[in-house]
Amino acid sequence: MSWVALRMLTGNRAKFMGIVLGVTFAALLIAQQASIFCGLMLMTTSQIRDIQGAQIWVMDPNVQFIDDIKPMSEVELFRVRGVPGVEWAVRLYKGLSRAKLDDGTFQQVILLGLDDASMVGAPSEMIYGSIADLRRPDAIIMDENGYGQLWPGEKFQPGKVFEMNDRRAQIVGLCKARPTFQTFPVVYTRYSQATKFAPPERKMMSFVLANPQPNVPVEEACRRIIDQTGLQAMTNEAFAWKTINYYMLKTGIPINFGITVFLGFLVGTAIAGQTFYLFTIENLKQFGALKAMGAGNLKLLGMIMLQAAVVAFIGYGLGVGAAAFFGHMTGGTSQLAYFMPWEVLWGTGVAVVLISILSSLLCIRRVMVLEPAIVFQG
Amino acid sequence: MATVDKQPAIRCRNLVKEYGSGNSLVRALRGVDLDVYAGELTLMVGPSGCGKTTLLSVVAGILEPTSGEVDVLGTDIARMAQWRKVKFRRDNIGFVFQQYNLLPALTAAENVSVPLILAGVPKRKAVEAAIKMLNQMDMGSRAHALPSKLSGGQQQRVAIARALVHHPQLLVCDEPTSALDAKTGHTIMEILRNVAVEGDRAVIIVTHDSRVLEFGDRIARMEDGHIVSVSPEAATIAAH
Numbered sequence: 001m002s003w004v005a006l007r008m009l010t011g012n013r014a015k016f017m018g019i020v021l022g023v024t025f026a027a028l029l030i031a032q033q034a035s036i037f038c039g040l041m042l043m044t045t046s047q048i049r050d051i052q053g054a055q056i057w058v059m060d061p062n063v064q065f066i067d068d069i070k071p072m073s074e075v076e077l078f079r080v081r082g083v084p085g086v087e088w089a090v091r092l093y094k095g096l097s098r099a100k101l102d103d104g105t106f107q108q109v110i111l112l113g114l115d116d117a118s119m120v121g122a123p124s125e126m127i128y129g130s131i132a133d134l135r136r137p138d139a140i141i142m143d144e145n146g147y148g149q150l151w152p153g154e155k156f157q158p159g160k161v162f163e164m165n166d167r168r169a170q171i172v173g174l175c176k177a178r179p180t181f182q183t184f185p186v187v188y189t190r191y192s193q194a195t196k197f198a199p200p201e202r203k204m205m206s207f208v209l210a211n212p213q214p215n216v217p218v219e220e221a222c223r224r225i226i227d228q229t230g231l232q233a234m235t236n237e238a239f240a241w242k243t244i245n246y247y248m249l250k251t252g253i254p255i256n257f258g259i260t261v262f263l264g265f266l267v268g269t270a271i272a273g274q275t276f277y278l279f280t281i282e283n284l285k286q287f288g289a290l291k292a293m294g295a296g297n298l299k300l301l302g303m304i305m306l307q308a309a310v311v312a313f314i315g316y317g318l319g320v321g322a323a324a325f326f327g328h329m330t331g332g333t334s335q336l337a338y339f340m341p342w343e344v345l346w347g348t349g350v351a352v353v354l355i356s357i358l359s360s361l362l363c364i365r366r367v368m369v370l371e372p373a374i375v376f377q378g
Numbered sequence: 379m380a381t382v383d384k385q386p387a388i389r390c391r392n393l394v395k396e397y398g399s400g401n402s403l404v405r406a407l408r409g410v411d412l413d414v415y416a417g418e419l420t421l422m423v424g425p426s427g428c429g430k431t432t433l434l435s436v437v438a439g440i441l442e443p444t445s446g447e448v449d450v451l452g453t454d455i456a457r458m459a460q461w462r463k464v465k466f467r468r469d470n471i472g473f474v475f476q477q478y479n480l481l482p483a484l485t486a487a488e489n490v491s492v493p494l495i496l497a498g499v500p501k502r503k504a505v506e507a508a509i510k511m512l513n514q515m516d517m518g519s520r521a522h523a524l525p526s527k528l529s530g531g532q533q534q535r536v537a538i539a540r541a542l543v544h545h546p547q548l549l550v551c552d553e554p555t556s557a558l559d560a561k562t563g564h565t566i567m568e569i570l571r572n573v574a575v576e577g578d579r580a581v582i583i584v585t586h587d588s589r590v591l592e593f594g595d596r597i598a599r600m601e602d603g604h605i606v607s608v609s610p611e612a613a614t615i616a617a618h
């Protein structure tokens with residue numbers, strides 16, 4: 001009877017599309033909002049992923065996420081270097097500074113100070129210039145989007161000058177950087193330079209970047225650093241997750257997106273459920289005739305579930321496809337965070353299955369209790 | 379007087395059916411006694427609301443009687459479990475409705491094939507048999523048309539083909555001509571007379587159309603929840 005069920009479902013094109021669109025809309029809304037959420041969460045870890053070259057991040061034990069800077073004394077660097085299994089360790093400055101432009105306006109920037117000797121953590125993709133140019137006096141490298149933010153519409157000019165903390169800064173290179181959560185321009189410079197560009201503080205060292213010796217596993221090296229220095233030490237990935245978890249637990253972002261996703265679920269259930277229910281009611285006489293002719297409840301149940309499954313499958317495909325298309329369209333052009341991991345696809349699938357189960361439950365009930373005798377009523 | 383040696387295909391005794399309860403209680407059947415014989419076309423006539431459809435539904439096993447005996451093809455269907463009743467209907471009963479009740483998304487042949495599909499026949503074979511059945515109804519040329527493209531008379535012919543395709547022992551028809559004009563109704567009755575009555579199949583047709591009385595082997599008159607007369611009496615037909 002499955003072909004009969006499918007023909008009943010698709011017999012009226014407009015109604016069939018109505019039911020499918022309900023599910024599509026729900027899947028789109030859920031997948032899209034969840035992807036933006038994942039994108040935002042990923043964005044919080046942009047700088048962890050941009051600062052490459054070291055496997056281990058070492059920081060003050062109270063640091064909760066990447067932008068939570070608790071400066072350490074320089075002594076800690078040497079203590080980390082002294083931990084057996086650590087091959088090398090270098091300083092990293094990370095903080096906010098204010099750029100003063102020619103026209104006298106100020107703009108917040110993210111300032112990164114790289115170890116003068118090794119330049120560990122330097123940008124991996126240069127658009128103009130090279131890392132070595134950072135050795136020149138007052139030199140900084142800025143990220144492409146940041147440049148556009150400070151000087152909108154202006155073509156990149158090497159050698160452009162501005163001020164930070166009343167000191168001259170000269171742009172010697174342009175690099176790519178992942179969009180950050182704070183959306184400020186990113187400025188790379190040498191550590192010694194950064195301490196002059198930054199507002200003066202008693203302690204300046206934000207992080208220590210370290211690598212284990214080749215025969216020592218990263219986790220083992222981290223554990224030894226923790227044991228010997230009392231600092232926090234973790235892998236890039238662990239630090240990224242720590243940052244994500246902070247935003248998940250300590251901010252309203254997940255709740256806001258959760259509400260939108262839930263609303264999408266409700267609206268989808270309402271639309272799909274209503275259209276599917278109306279569809280069943282309209283076909284009640286047909287179901288009654290089938291029942292009279294000897295189709296048992298189990299068979300009719302199978303037919304309705306097949307119909308619901310087909311609607312769910314098509315609606316899911318269209319909805320998730322549309323969400324992916326949306327991400328593709330916006331991903332390249334704007335700063336909008338969009339990341340669709342398989343968990344989003346999976347979760348949307350579960351939601352769609354729930355929607356179709358909820359929608360078909362009412363229909364199933366109606367058909368189960370249906371008296372076949374209604375077929376004789378004119 | 380000739381003896382009755384024929385066993386009835388349907389035997390109702392003191393059959394009662396009540397709808398609702400309390401103030402809204404409707405006594406649709408008030409003690410019906412009726413015998414319907416195999417190989418005959420029995421017409422059931424009576425004014426609107428007298429209980430014809432109710433009686434037909436009980437006999438066809440799609441409505442539970444309140445009390446009384448109803449024996450169909452040698453089985454007491456009042457006491458049959460639901461799932462067995464479903465199978466019983468599938469195997470033994472053909473239905474023709476006033477409103478045809480064809481599935482609008484299926485072609486004529488596909489509609490006719492449904493009882494065979496329900497019985498587990500593969501679709502291709504079922505549709506083949508359906509087309510053969512439609513040919514008998516002079517509907518072969520419209521076998522692949524959707525119901526919406528057919529006239530009322532044509533749709534009813536498709537419905538009759540569907541009711542007969544699995545060769546049921548019992549055919550029940552509720553007002554099969556009352557949605558049709560007189561001439562078409564007459565044709566439908568001829569088809570039922572010529573095609574449906576075959577072997578030892580029992581055919582019951584409910585109607586309030588007095589113009590079709592000539593087609594019945596036997597006329598059961600109903601009034602107010604009772605069978606008031608059956609003519610000719612069982613003995614008379616059995617005698618010739």
Ligand SMILES: Nc1ncnc2c1ncn2[C@@H]1O[C@H](COP(=O)(O)OP(=O)(O)O)[C@@H](O)[C@H]1O
Nearest residue numbers: 397398404406425426427428429430431432433
């Ligand atoms: N489902 C029902 N609920 C309550 N009353 C019903 C129902 N079906 C029929 N009746 C009542 O039972 C009586 C017999 O109805 P029915 O068998 O349809 O008569 P007929 O087919 O002869 O016109 C009528 O009074 C009708 O109103």
Ligand SMILES: [Mg+2]
Nearest residue numbers: 430431432552
């Ligand atoms: Mg009636």
